[in-house]
């Protein structure tokens with residue numbers, strides 16, 4: 001069993017009765033004993049005459065005291081002290097409540113500490129039994145569990161804030177709570193902004209990846225097109241090459257295959273559908289016409 005002790009040292013103050021306050025007020029209302037003096041009193045002597053003097057007539061007070069061999073006291077100071085005690089007493093009840101509430105909190109923390117202590121004792125006993133029965137792996141599990149707790153790393157700021165909110169009474173405490181709340185709010189906003197920025201970056205990354213993929217696709221398509229064009233060009237004749245091909249051709253069918261590619265006007269109906277036999281084909285020097293001779 002562990003207990004946290006808190007010692008609250010508080011000066012015990014005497015409770016004043018309302019009669020005492022009334023007497024103090026009456027004394028303070030007395031006027032100076034010298035002639036017509038209307039000033040409030042400061043001194044009072046202890047002889048049966050109980051003379052009272054103001055601050056101005058301190059000399060008269062000394063003369064009287066010497067003559068009557070009496071003592072004087074600063075009655076004003078005494079009365080003001082009693083009055084101050086009366087006002088301070090008004091705070092005593094609240095002070096007791098503060099101590100009571102604090103003790104309740106300490107009691108709660110103590111309970112929690114004792115629960116932890118009992119639980120750990122139980123676990124220690126469990127480890128003992130496990131080791132004796134050679135179940136080291138199960139003991140390892142308990143040790144691993146306790147290693148993951150990191151109790152000192154736990155978030156404490158919220159607790160401190162709650163304690164201040166619950167027990168604090170002065171402006172400094174209220175300010176601390178307000179400042180902490182503001183910081184918490186700012187932190188929340190910063191976290192939210194950070195998260196939004198991260199999401200935006202992720203979105204941009206995805207767009208970048210997609211755009212890269214599209215670029216790659218377009219680049220591949222361009223390469224394919226280039227290859228196809230190169231392939232097509234391979235089979236395309238220049239006019240000179242074509243003239244050469246025509247001059248080397250023998251046989252009507254050969255002329256028909258080559259000339260069909262040129263898509264010449266009236267060639268198909270006359271020579272292919274008309275089943276003509278081509279003997280020769282020539283291209284004019286201006287390269288605009290093809291002469292076809294049939295047999």
Ligand SMILES: [Zn+2]
Nearest residue numbers: 045046047070
């Ligand atoms: Zn006197």
Ligand SMILES: [Zn+2]
Nearest residue numbers: 032037054057
């Ligand atoms: Zn006086």
